[in-house]
């Protein structure tokens with residue numbers, strides 16, 4: 285078969301790429317080795333924050349000022365852009381605007397948020413500082429301080445991806461092939477030939493790898509490390525038991541705990557990340573990690589009587605500088621990578637989708653250098 289664009293991966297990244305391309309009138313097909321969107325996106329707690337895993341003051345020490353600042357600003361813009369996607373398509377994927385609270389976990393964290401506050405202000409990013417007393421009074425949280433902003437959101441990443449793909453399947457004839465693993469690819473004079481695990485051949489002009497933490501096989505060198513993160517969801521609670529504003533919460537400790545509520549008044553808390561790539565060990569660790577997350581929730585909100593309904597874990601990949609890799613690998617022609625890496629990876633998925641659409645349309649995008657493989 286022939287398709288103009290072949291997208292490998294039907295998670296939130298593949299779905300947003302398909303959305304941008306279909307909306308621009310580009311014909312594409314999505315291939316996934318599993319059922320639709322059942323990789324990391326199905327496990328994701330989907331807190332959408334402009335803050336990425338590496339605080340801006342630390343990112344500024346790792347990459348150039350321009351790269352760090354454009355990365356943060358692009359992430360901020362991506363939340364608006366994701367909202368616009370759901371507004372335009374009228375897809376209901378539990379997208380909700382939220383505020384975000386970044387807690388100082390300890391005295392060291394207190395110094396860190398002071399430094400972070402300064403640089404975010406300097407570069408015009410939305411941020412306020414909450415002192416200990418304010419934090420206790422407003423949120424009932426006993427920590428030394430926090431950064432706050434009201435530019436965050438939350439959604440259901442699985443629903444978002446599945447509904448977006450089906451929307452374009454109906455509207456723009458997007459072709460979707462679940463249970464179709466791509467096990468080989470080769471460059472041709474007109475694009476690429478792909479081989480599937482069930483013995484089919486596909487030709488395409490453009491190839492897009494949105495294969496999440498399993499994208500390594502398509503790259504000539506290792507650019508990412510794999511982490512496992514654990515999460516639980518409580519039984520529904522009464523709305524008045526939950527904290528003020530039901531904002532997103534995370535913290536300066538690494539690994540950090542992250543939490544949010546759901547539209548039916550449950551709490552989702554995640555964290556306890558470890559660096560590993562071993563499915564069995566990962567699953568064996570889950571009961572102990574669930575207990576730790578329960579203790580973390582109790583320590584934040586001692587009055588709360590929360591009962592765990594379900595717990596799970598999932599893998600995600602991260603890079604050394606905390607930024608994703610988006611764009612072509614040098615010498616790889618029209619093969620694009622959309623690797624929305626990190627524990628806060630979904631805003632990167634949106635950015636990847638726009639950069640790739642622009643590239644195919646021949647539109648210059650300054651973010652290509654910031655997130656490209658050749659960045660310094």
Ligand SMILES: Cc1cc2nc3c(=O)[nH]c(=O)nc-3n(C[C@H](O)[C@H](O)[C@H](O)COP(=O)(O)OP(=O)(O)OC[C@H]3O[C@@H](n4cnc5c(N)ncnc54)[C@H](O)[C@@H]3O)c2cc1C
Nearest residue numbers: 293295296297317323324325328331466496598628629630
């Ligand atoms: C528990 C958990 C909590 C998280 N919380 C947050 C959060 O709060 N906020 C946030 O922004 N991010 C969060 N993340 C990260 C975020 O979920 C990921 O960045 C995002 O889901 C990645 O989406 P993706 O589409 O790139 O990858 P995936 O969803 O993993 O999709 C990749 C797809 O590619 C397919 N695939 C792989 N190889 C092949 C192949 N060879 N052929 C065909 N198909 C293939 C897979 O089957 C899969 O469906 C979390 C992650 C986890 C695990």
